[in-house]
Amino acid sequence: MERMQEVVGRARAAFNSGRCRSLEFRMQQLKALERMVWEKEEEILAAIKADLHKSGHNAYSHEILGVLGELALAMDKLPSWAAPQPVKKNLLTMRDEAYVCLEPLGVVLIIGAWNYPFVLTMQPLIGAIAAGNAVVVKPSEISENTAQLVADLLPQYLDRELYPVVTGGVPETTELLTQRFDHILYTGNSTVGKIVMAAAAKHLTPVTLELGGKSPCYIDKDCDLAVACRRITWGKFMNCGQTCIAPDYIICDPSIQSKVVENIKATLQEFYGEDVKSSPDYERIVNKRHFKRILGLLEGQKVAHGGEADEASCFIAPTILTDVSPESKVMEEEIFGPVLPILTMKSVDEAIEFINRREKPLALYVFSNNKKLIKRVISETSSGGVTGNDVIMHFFLSTLPFGGVGNSGMGAYHGKHSFETFSHRRACLIKDLKMEGTNKLRYPPSSQKKVDWAKFFLLKRFNKGRVGLVILALLGIVAAVVIKNHQSVLKRKALLVVLAVQRLGWLSVW
Amino acid sequence: MKGLSPQILGKKKKKMQGRDMSCCCAAAHAELTRGVLCPQPFFECEFSEILLCKNELHETLNNLSHWMKDEHVDKSLVTRLDLAFIRKDPYGVVLIIGPWNCPIHLLLVPLIGAIAAGNCVIIKPSEITKNSERLMAEGLPSYLDKDCSAVVAAGVEETTRLLENKFDYIFFTGSSAVGRIVMTAAAKQLTPVTLELGGKNPCYVSDSCDVQNVARRVAWGRFFNAGQICIAPNYVLCSAEMQEKLLPALHKAITEFYGPNPQESPDFGRIVGDRQFQRLQTLLRSGRVAIGGQTDEKDRYIAPTVLADVLPSDPAMQEEIFGPILPIVVVANMDEAIDFINSRERPLVVYAFSSDDKVVNQVLERTSSGGFCGNDTLMHVTLTSLPFGGIGNSGLGMHHGKFTFDTFTHHRGCLHRGMGREALHALRYPPYSQQKLGIVRVASEVKRKDACTLL
Numbered sequence: 011m012e013r014m015q016e017v018v019g020r021a022r023a024a025f026n027s028g029r030c031r032s033l034e035f036r037m038q039q040l041k042a043l044e045r046m047v048w049e050k051e052e053e054i055l056a057a058i059k060a061d062l063h064k065s066g067h068n069a070y071s072h073e074i075l076g077v078l079g080e081l082a083l084a085m086d087k088l089p090s091w092a093a094p095q096p097v098k099k100n101l102l103t104m105r106d107e108a109y110v111c112l113e114p115l116g117v118v119l120i121i122g123a124w125n126y127p128f129v130l131t132m133q134p135l136i137g138a139i140a141a142g143n144a145v146v147v148k149p150s151e152i153s154e155n156t157a158q159l160v161a162d163l164l165p166q167y168l169d170r171e172l173y174p175v176v177t178g179g180v181p182e183t184t185e186l187l188t189q190r191f192d193h194i195l196y197t198g199n200s201t202v203g204k205i206v207m208a209a210a211a212k213h214l215t216p217v218t219l220e221l222g223g224k225s226p227c228y229i230d231k232d233c234d235l236a237v238a239c240r241r242i243t244w245g246k247f248m249n250c251g252q253t254c255i256a257p258d259y260i261i262c263d264p265s266i267q268s269k270v271v272e273n274i275k276a277t278l279q280e281f282y283g284e285d286v287k288s289s290p291d292y293e294r295i296v297n298k299r300h301f302k303r304i305l306g307l308l309e310g311q312k313v314a315h316g317g318e319a320d321e322a323s324c325f326i327a328p329t330i331l332t333d334v335s336p337e338s339k340v341m342e343e344e345i346f347g348p349v350l351p352i353l354t355m356k357s358v359d360e361a362i363e364f365i366n367r368r369e370k371p372l373a374l375y376v377f378s379n380n381k382k383l384i385k386r387v388i389s390e391t392s393s394g395g396v397t398g399n400d401v402i403m404h405f406f407l408s409t410l411p412f413g414g415v416g417n418s419g420m421g422a423y424h425g426k427h428s429f430e431t432f433s434h435r436r437a438c439l440i441k442d443l444k445m446e447g448t449n450k451l452r453y454p455p456s457s458q459k460k461v462d463w464a465k466f467f468l469l470k471r472f473n474k475g476r477v478g479l480v481i482l483a484l485l486g487i488v489a490a491v492v493i494k495n496h497q498s499v500l501k502r503k504a505l506l507v508v509l510a511v512q513r514l515g516w517l518s519v520w
Numbered sequence: 521m522k523g524l525s526p527q528i529l530g531k532k533k534k535k536m537q538g539r540d541m542s543c544c545c546a547a548a549h550a551e552l553t554r555g556v557l558c559p560q561p562f563f564e565c566e567f568s569e570i571l572l573c574k575n576e577l578h579e580t581l582n583n584l585s586h587w588m589k590d591e592h593v594d595k596s597l598v599t600r601l602d603l604a605f606i607r608k609d610p611y612g613v614v615l616i617i618g619p620w621n622c623p624i625h626l627l628l629v630p631l632i633g634a635i636a637a638g639n640c641v642i643i644k645p646s647e648i649t650k651n652s653e654r655l656m657a658e659g660l661p662s663y664l665d666k667d668c669s670a671v672v673a674a675g676v677e678e679t680t681r682l683l684e685n686k687f688d689y690i691f692f693t694g695s696s697a698v699g700r701i702v703m704t705a706a707a708k709q710l711t712p713v714t715l716e717l718g719g720k721n722p723c724y725v726s727d728s729c730d731v732q733n734v735a736r737r738v739a740w741g742r743f744f745n746a747g748q749i750c751i752a753p754n755y756v757l758c759s760a761e762m763q764e765k766l767l768p769a770l771h772k773a774i775t776e777f778y779g780p781n782p783q784e785s786p787d788f789g790r791i792v793g794d795r796q797f798q799r800l801q802t803l804l805r806s807g808r809v810a811i812g813g814q815t816d817e818k819d820r821y822i823a824p825t826v827l828a829d830v831l832p833s834d835p836a837m838q839e840e841i842f843g844p845i846l847p848i849v850v851v852a853n854m855d856e857a858i859d860f861i862n863s864r865e866r867p868l869v870v871y872a873f874s875s876d877d878k879v880v881n882q883v884l885e886r887t888s889s890g891g892f893c894g895n896d897t898l899m900h901v902t903l904t905s906l907p908f909g910g911i912g913n914s915g916l917g918m919h920h921g922k923f924t925f926d927t928f929t930h931h932r933g934c935l936h937r938g939m940g941r942e943a944l945h946a947l948r949y950p951p952y953s954q955q956k957l958g959i960v961r962v963a964s965e966v967k968r969k970d971a972c973t974l975l
Contacts (some may be wrong), residue, residue: 026862067952071960097905108903113888115911192912200710207707211700214715216916221710234939244949281950291950379939388934392609398936407604409593410933415611416688420712422931435918437906438884440894443875446733449896453740454777454787456563464567 014182017174018146018189021117024171025144031114033092037085039139039168043132044081046167047074053159054128061127061153062249063294063323072249073129076406080133083408083425084140091140091429094438102448102467107440112433114142115216116192121183121206123197123220124296125252125346127153130220131160134195135173137428143193144172148186150198151179152296191215193432197254199344200417218421218431220254221414222344223371227257227401228361228387230378231266238377238399239273242350243281245401247328250293251348252300255373257401258345259334261361264354271314271330271352278315278328286327287320295324295347304347307340311351336364358383362390370394370416375401394418561787564745569624572902576629579904579921580636587636587925590934598944603936608929610638611712612688617644617679617702619693620792621748621842623652626716630691633924639689640668644682647675648793680705687711689928693750695840696913714917714927716750717910718840719867723753723897724857724883726874727762734873734895735769738846739777741871741897743824746789747844748796751869753897754841755830756848757857763828763848767810770846774811774824783814783821791820791843800843806834807847832860854879858886866890866912871897890914 029035047054051074058069094109118138122131131149138145147164149157161175176186187194187209196206197220210217229238246257262270282289295301301324308317308329316329326348334340334351341351355361365374374393376384384398394414397404404410405424413422423431451463590605614634618627627645634641643660645653657671674682683690683705692702693716706713723741725734741753758766778785791797797820804813807830812823822844830836830847837847851857861870861883868890872883880894890910893900901908901920909918919927947956 065952067954067957068950070957071948071952075961097903099905100903103899103903108900108906110907111884111892116888204707204710207710208704211703211707214696214699214703214717214913214916219710237939237942240942240949241945283951289951291952377939381936384936388607388936392612392930393932395933396607396935398934399939400935400937403599403937404604404933404935407593407596407599407933407935409595410604410935411606411931412933415609415930415932417710420710422933434888434911435907435909436889436911437891437900437903437908438894439892439896439900439903439906440877440880440884441896441899443730443733443873443895446730446736449733449737449740452563452567453736454561454563454785455779456561456787461563461566464563464571 014176014185014189017176018117018186018191020171021144021146021174024169025114025117030139030144030169030172031142033088036140036142037088039173040081040085040088040136042167043136043139044078044085046163047077047081047132050159050163053163054156057155057159058128058153060155061124062252062296064249065290068248068291068293069128073126076129077132077136080136080408080425080428084136084429087426088140088429091426092142100467103439103441105442105445107438109438111436111438112141112429113436115432115434116143117146117190118143118432119146119148119186119191119194121194121196121198122147122149122157123254124150124152125249125254127156128160130197134197134218134423134428137423138193138195138432139168139173141429141432143432146186146191147173147175148183149175149177151177193217195421195423195431196220203419216421218413218423219419220412220421220423221372221417221419222254222346223369223414223418224258224341224344225255225371225373225375225393226361226365227260227375228358228365228377229260229262229266229270230358230376230380230383231263232379232383233377233399234379235266235269235273236276239270240277240280241400242375242377243274243277243328246350247278247281247292247348248402250295250326251350252293252296252346253402255395255402255405256346257350257373257375258371259341259351259353261353261355261364263356267332267352267354271332274330274350275315282328287318287323287325292328295326298324300324300347301326304345304349307343307345307347307349309339311338311340314352316348358387362387365391370414370418372414372418373397373401373404392416561745561789563787564789568622568745568749573625573628573632575902575904576632576921576924580632580925583922584636584925587922588638599935599937601938601941603934605934605936607932607934608637608925609932611928611930612639613642614639614689614691614928615642615644615682615687617690617692617694618646620646620648620652621745621750623649624655626693627656630693630714630919630924630927633919634689634691634928635664635669636925637928639928641670642682642687643669643671644674644679645671647673689713691917691919691927692716699915714909714919715915716908716917716919717868717913717915718750718842719865719910719914720754720837720840721751721867721869721871721889722857722861722864723756723871724854724861724873725756725758725762725766726854726872726876726879727759728879729873729875731762731765731769732772735766736773736776737896738871738873739770739773739824742846743774743777743788743844744898746791746822748789748792748842749898750840751891751898751901752842753846753871754867755837756846757851757860758848759852760850763850766848767826767828770826771811778824782812782824783816783819788824788844791822794820796842797822800841800845803836803839803841803843803845806830806836810848812844854882858883861887866910866914868910868914869893869900888912 055066055069094111096109120134149160161177190213195218200221203219203221311331314330314332316327318327329349331351370392372394374396376387395404408425411422411427412424592605595604616630645656686709690713696717699715699717778788782788807827810826810828812825814823825845827847866888870887870889872880904921907918907923908920
């Protein structure tokens with residue numbers, strides 16, 4: 011109890027000292043993080059390999075590349091992200107300064123996940139540091155090698171008080187959650203997500219929850235099946251299916267089911283060779299508990315391909331199930347493993363209805379040559395994100411917000427969205443102490459005249475479109491004539507014209 | 521289940537606004553009293569309940585088609601030929617819980633955004649302001665689609681039961697205590713929330729300022745709606761010398777506004793209920809009553825009151841006042857004022873008055889709050905282009921203008937690719953090799969501006 015209180019307390023005191031607020035400091039910390047990734051690449055890859063049996067190449071492209079990209083983006087854009095944003099003013103505030111200041115929230119907690127143990131801890135950390143916060147990092151204890159490495163490395167490169175790492179399991183995390191934070195970003199499952207949000211509610215702490223769900227993958231009859239299946243195979247079986255945005259299950263017409271199976275089998279052969287188990291590019295299930303859970307999902311199912319397993323090494327072969335019933339166990343929970351059920355449905359209407367009856371997923375995939383169909387599926391469903399004609403890829407575009415909706419989560423991050431998630435948008439209006447004349451309109455005692463003036467100054471006009479532009483042009487001409495012919499009364503008339511145009515509400519930028 | 525076209529709903533809203541304007545005013549008028557003929561000041565009602573609402577409505581109607589459009593985003597090398605955009609999806613069924621202090625405005629402004637974003641809405645007005653509650657319950661259904669919106673009149677118990685249902689978003693305005701209850705209930709369903717709460721908004725007055733102007737602006741902000749607004753300046757921090765100058769200036773401003781006997785002024789409001797009245801009476805036992813202090817229980821009238829030499833431990837400094845009482849706490853200088861502000865919960869707004877820009881900026885930079893207004897009170901909420909929301913105990917999330925639309929919208933990242941160019945994708949497929957990795961590195965790299973591209 012004391013340990014968590016101490017760690018968080020120290021981070022808060024360090025934040026209050028103000029040293030993490032300057033852009034220079036934040037850049038320096040981000041540069042140090044970048045150096046850490048460059049210098050310790052071997053150690054990071056080794057830790058991920060130990061946790062997930064992931065080859066160096068996979069680990070590099072799945073995890074390290076993402077972190078380096080996020081770092082480079084943050085360092086490049088930080089000055090523009092952090093700059094105050096001026097806003098449109100109204101007539102009453104036209105002489106004032108009005109802008110939005112992006113300020114750090116304070117002490118942020120990041121709880122990482124085990125499936126991509128490095129990137130899912132680092133990527134939020136980068137955004138939180140960039141936004142000027144102190145950050146308590148809690149990597150997942152299930153990927154224990156990476157957790158230990160992060161705990162060892164971060165203090166060597168970053169400010170120790172501002173960015174402490176806390177390791178431990180459920181009891182330690184529960185303890186940590188009793189402390190007060192200014193934002194919590196949690197990546198994991200919905201059950202624990204609810205616990206995190208309930209703990210946050212006690213302190214009115216905003217949360218970002220990156221959860222999961224069953225991401226559906228609809229394959230239209232009209233599509234290049236070979237290409238579609240290759241892409242699906244890649245996304246499904248990477249990290250042995252342990253990806254929050256992996257295509258969880260396929261929906262397709264019964265007439266193409268067997269072709270889909272054939273194509274996936276062919277692709278699996280291309281990717282992993284005859285003996286998947288000996289391919290260096292195929293990972294393992296993270297632990298025995300998940301191994302048993304996934305195998306349990308195969309009970310009573312029609313196994314079209316795969317099904318082999320080896321408990322000692324937590325190996326489960328890429329497995330395809332056909333003619334799966336929506337009521338079966340494998341369709342109840344997020345699979346998070348290399349098991350791909352195929353459900354057959356006769357029409358896209360049925361598929362859309364099916365998807366909408368279930369919890370909103372983190373990702374949704376649709377494959378078709380028919381652009382209209384893809385647009386329709388996107389418009390008539392809801393999900394965290396979508397990739398059409400591919401899988402996973404929306405995750406890699408940092409200009410897209412990455413997050414869930416409903417049971418799959420709340421909030422989003424990546425790129426600028428991380429910066430905004432970890433910032434407070436503070437509205438600032440700086441007025442003059444002089445110019446008291448205009449204020450008299452709003453002070454009591456009130457009168458109908460004052461009400462009318464208030465309406466004049468405050469009420470935005472409904473946009474009258476083209477007619478308005480014509481009138482504006484006419485007013486401009488009038489103004490030009492007036493200015494030309496009546497130089498001596500220029501000031502007064504110009505002011506009247508300006509006020510009249512303002513009244514009509516089209517000049518809103520001052 | 522999709523809501524009706526947001527534009528149709530929006531236009532209906534506007535019609536209702538226009539026609540029922542006087543009706544709304546009358547309801548709010550009758551509200552802050554116990555049926556005695558002392559209305560909420562007409563100007564205040566017109567200003568906050570009607571004008572600001574109309575602004576929001578116009579802003580939304582003017583811009584909705586633009587806000588709703590897919591927002592195309594910059595793409596990487598790998599996605600250069602794809603369609604990448606943010607789709608603005610409604611959440612679904614949203615719950616809006618309104619407070620009693622500005623019973624029309626604080627319900628309609630979020631409602632406008634929720635409808636604009638395409639949601640169906642359950643509206644729960646405050647049960648304390650019965651006339652407004654009735655107006656909403658009778659008025660809204662006659663203008664809005666009955667399937668897509670519903671008004672629920674509910675007290676504490678019923679609201680607790682209402683919160684057991686699953687909503688796709690909850691927007692709550694009220695106290696921090698109830699905010700916690702709402703968020704805890706929302707956590708059970710993983711429902712995202714916006715909480716517009718409150719706090720003690722400090723108002724720092726530096727020694728160099730035009731005292732009379734400051735006094736007018738502070739008095740206006742404090743006594744608007746008889747102090748019952750979440751953004752009112754809650755207490756003043758200033759030096760002892762400034763306190764001596766401020767007191768007569770405040771007295772002059774109050775007399776200018778409400779005359780020698782504010783109880784007779786049609787422009788000064790009343791406390792909403794007996795419970796709130798009694799609570800406020802106990803707060804008067806703080807510091808010394810320098811101005812006002814008179815109360816009339818039958819009328820639920822508390823005079824515009826200024827308490828001087830208030831101590832941080834006094835009752836008036838323990839909770840958000842939400843009444844026409846302005847405590848002045850004496851501090852030695854600006855640094856002490858900033859430390860004082862920072863030692864307390866982060867408020868909804870920080871005010872700072874000074875003719876020296878540097879002082880105003882210092883207070884801004886060294887404190888944290890929902891919003892900030894320099895050299896005036898309340899006015900930052902009249903700009904729909906500024907986000908309105910709290911931080912820490914004063915709330916989470918924000919709204920007003922486009923921010924309301926964004927609050928009730930799920931920003932869905934969408935990538936629409938082609939089926940071609942499969943050869944390029946081969947780089948990402950197993951079996952992996954050092955060569956493939958090299959190409960992938962180059963294609964995904966975000967170049968630093970000052971990085972040398974020759975090496």
